[in-house]
Amino acid sequence: MSMIQVRNLKKSFGEHVVLQDVSLTVDEKEVVCIIGPSGSGKSTFLRCLNRLEKFQEGEVIINNHDYSNKGVNLNDVRKEVGMVFQQFNLFPHKTVLQNITMAPIKLLKMDKASAEKRAMELLEKVGLKEKRDSYPSQLSGGQQQRVAIARALAMNPKVMLFDEPTSALDPEMVGEVLEVMKQLAREGMTMVVVTHEMGFAREVSNHVIFMDGGYIVEENSPAELFSNPTHERTKAFLGKVL
Amino acid sequence: MVCVAVFKEIIVNSYPMFLLGLETTLRIFLISVSIGFLIGLFIALFKISTFKPASWLASGYVNIIRGTPFILQLLFIYTVNGFLFSYLNETWPTIFGDVDTRELSGIITVALNAGGYFSEIIRGGILSIDKGQMEASRSLGFSRKQTMWLVILPQAIRQLTPSLANQAIISLKDTSLLTTIGIGELMYQGSLVYAANFQILPTLTILGIIYFAIIYLLTQLFSLIERKVRIP
Numbered sequence: 001m002s003m004i005q006v007r008n009l010k011k012s013f014g015e016h017v018v019l020q021d022v023s024l025t026v027d028e029k030e031v032v033c034i035i036g037p038s039g040s041g042k043s044t045f046l047r048c049l050n051r052l053e054k055f056q057e058g059e060v061i062i063n064n065h066d067y068s069n070k071g072v073n074l075n076d077v078r079k080e081v082g083m084v085f086q087q088f089n090l091f092p093h094k095t096v097l098q099n100i101t102m103a104p105i106k107l108l109k110m111d112k113a114s115a116e117k118r119a120m121e122l123l124e125k126v127g128l129k130e131k132r133d134s135y136p137s138q139l140s141g142g143q144q145q146r147v148a149i150a151r152a153l154a155m156n157p158k159v160m161l162f163d164e165p166t167s168a169l170d171p172e173m174v175g176e177v178l179e180v181m182k183q184l185a186r187e188g189m190t191m192v193v194v195t196h197e198m199g200f201a202r203e204v205s206n207h208v209i210f211m212d213g214g215y216i217v218e219e220n221s222p223a224e225l226f227s228n229p230t231h232e233r234t235k236a237f238l239g240k241v242l
Numbered sequence: 243m244v245c246v247a248v249f250k251e252i253i254v255n256s257y258p259m260f261l262l263g264l265e266t267t268l269r270i271f272l273i274s275v276s277i278g279f280l281i282g283l284f285i286a287l288f289k290i291s292t293f294k295p296a297s298w299l300a301s302g303y304v305n306i307i308r309g310t311p312f313i314l315q316l317l318f319i320y321t322v323n324g325f326l327f328s329y330l331n332e333t334w335p336t337i338f339g340d341v342d343t344r345e346l347s348g349i350i351t352v353a354l355n356a357g358g359y360f361s362e363i364i365r366g367g368i369l370s371i372d373k374g375q376m377e378a379s380r381s382l383g384f385s386r387k388q389t390m391w392l393v394i395l396p397q398a399i400r401q402l403t404p405s406l407a408n409q410a411i412i413s414l415k416d417t418s419l420l421t422t423i424g425i426g427e428l429m430y431q432g433s434l435v436y437a438a439n440f441q442i443l444p445t446l447t448i449l450g451i452i453y454f455a456i457i458y459l460l461t462q463l464f465s466l467i468e469r470k471v472r473i474p
Contacts, residue, residue: 052377079383089378093397093473102392103382135474148378155382 003028003159003190009048009058011041018044019055020214026159026207029188033201033222036211037237042194045211046163049192050074050081063158079107082152086164088144090136090151096123097132100151108155115154122150126180142173146180153184160184162193198241202226210234248444256435256445263431264452270345270427271414274352278413279406281353282360287390289365300361307358313419315355320347320423348420348427356413363405367398400471407464411457418453428452 004026011019018041026032034042047053049060051067051074060067065077090099100119104110110118123129126146128139136144145165152160162181166174178200185191185204195201201208202222210218210225210233218225218234226242229235253260288300307315323343330337371394379389399406418429428449436445 050381052381074380075383075385078381081381083378083381085374085378087372087374089372089374091375091378091393091397093400103384106388106392107383137474152382 001028002026003030003063004049004192005059005061006049007059009045009055009060011044011048011053011055018214019048022058022211022214022216024209024216024219026190026192028190030207031185031189031191031193031205032207032209033205034192034194034209034211035196035198035201035237036209036217040211041214042211043163046161046192046194049161050078050083052083079103079155080158082155082157082160084145084148084152084160084162084165086167088136088141088148088168090144090148092136095133095135096128096139096147099136099147100154103151104154119150119154122153123147125153125183126150127176140173141169142176145169145173145177149177149180149184159190159192162191162195164194164196166195166197196241198226198238210237212237248441249448252435252439252441252444252448255439259431259435260428260448260452263426263428264456266345266425266431267414267417267427267429268456270349270352270417270420270425274349274417275356275410275413277349277353278356279360281357282364283395285357285361286364286368289361290368304358304361307355308362312351312355312416313422316347316351316419316423319351319354320344323347323350344423344425347423348417348425352413352416352420355416356409359409359412360406363402363409364398367402367405368394370401371397397473400473403464403468403471407461407468410464411460414457414460415453 002025004024006022006024009019009022010017022041022045024032034046036042044053048055049062049067051060055068058068062077063080065080066072067074067077091102094102097116097119100122101110101112101115104115104118105112120129120132123132126149128143128146128150131139131143131147136147139147149165165181166177169177174197178197181191181193181200182204193200193205205222208220208222208225209216210229210231212233218229218231225234226238229238285300285303288296289304291297291300320343323346327341327343368390375393375397376386376389379393380386384392417427420427421430421433424430432445432449436442439445
């Protein structure tokens with residue numbers, strides 16, 4: 001069953017066309033990695049999926065909810081789609097625990113005790129149980145990103161979107177975040193990951209998409225795409241990064 | 243020693259008037275700055291609203307407050323209230339019979355004036371919050387409004403404590419201008435004191451010390467609050 005369906009997505013900032021015509025299907029429990037040079041439109045594409053970016057044309061359907069429909073209540077459907085950002089974007093005035101429980105309490109109407117219980121389970125999962133009362137500024141980048149993942153998971157999303165989740169991290173912290181993401185993938189979360197971590201893409205994803213110039217240039221299984229890229233631009237890009 | 247005796251005499255003879263003035267000043271300050279803060283908050287939200295008429299209204303308000311002198315605003319509101327309340331008084335004498343239009347006008351003016359300046363401070367603070375905060379909150383499913391109240395404003399207000407405190411202190415000093423419409427605040431009481439004893443300079447010095455002392459205490463209070471609410 002397909003969890004995400006994107007048909008003929010087009011987006012421009014004024015005259016500048018960022019997404020030419022992008023279509024994509026992601027099945028339930030599938031992990032899709034999007035790679036490509038900067039400016040290729042991959043982050044914009046990801047942000048269109050939960051309509052953080054407006055788009056001019058095309059359809060985005062996630063879990064049978066049509067994000068392209070003007071009448072859809074975005075606040076309701078976004079609860080099903082967790083998002084993790086390059087810059088973490090934790091709420092600096094809230095503790096780790098409050099960061100995670102805020103949305104479930106306010107939006108899912110969970111009572112405080114069960115929200116906190118759930119938050120502690122998630123913190124255990126990302127290995128940060130002892131940081132529950134810390135503030136984001138007291139954590140390292142890798143720890144902040146793991147809390148951000150826990151915060152998104154607290155809403156029990158059907159899909160998780162990752163926008164270059166390790167790009168702002170010091171090299172020694174990349175591993176701990178990728179490890180959490182791998183575990184999530186093993187547990188069957190549907191994930192779309194924009195990343196520069198080719199190792200992660202190769203190891204974890206079911207599908208790799210290479211984007212350039214606002215198009216999906218090539219799409220294949222990681223084994224095929226990394227070892228036998230068919231398109232010239234894919235070859236050139238992989239030649240530079242691998 | 244002569245000098246000290248003069249001060250002592252003024253204080254002993256006139257302290258009830260100073261106290262009365264101080265009480266009035268503080269009362270007007272607390273009421274008008276609290277209302278002014280709320281006005282500022284909503285004007286700031288109006289100004290950044292995507293609903294254009296609200297934003298125009300807020301801009302117009304701020305421009306008028308900033309573009310005209312305080313004393314003119316005060317006299318304007320006092321006069322308008324004069325007409326308004328004489329009409330109300332004729333129509334419903336039992337309800338509006340004993341409203342003190344002077345103090346009311348003073349409070350309204352300080353509140354509206356402070357509100358204009360507060361709103362600019364708060365708007366600046368809201369805009370300074372990283373847009374990633376809005377995105378993260380929206381991506382969790384919060385509405386724009388919820389994000390504003392739960393995520394953006396709590397951070398903005400904390401950052402802004404020093405600027406807000408500064409404006410509150412300016413407003414406190416502005417209350418001394420209310421003396422022109424005869425409100426019995428500290429400055430007014432002081433002028434009554436020196437009009438009676440002819441000791442103008444010593445009396446003004448005492449007034450200055452009282453103002454300085456309140457503002458010093460307020461500053462301490464605000465820096466305490468600032469430390470309390472600071473984000474670690």
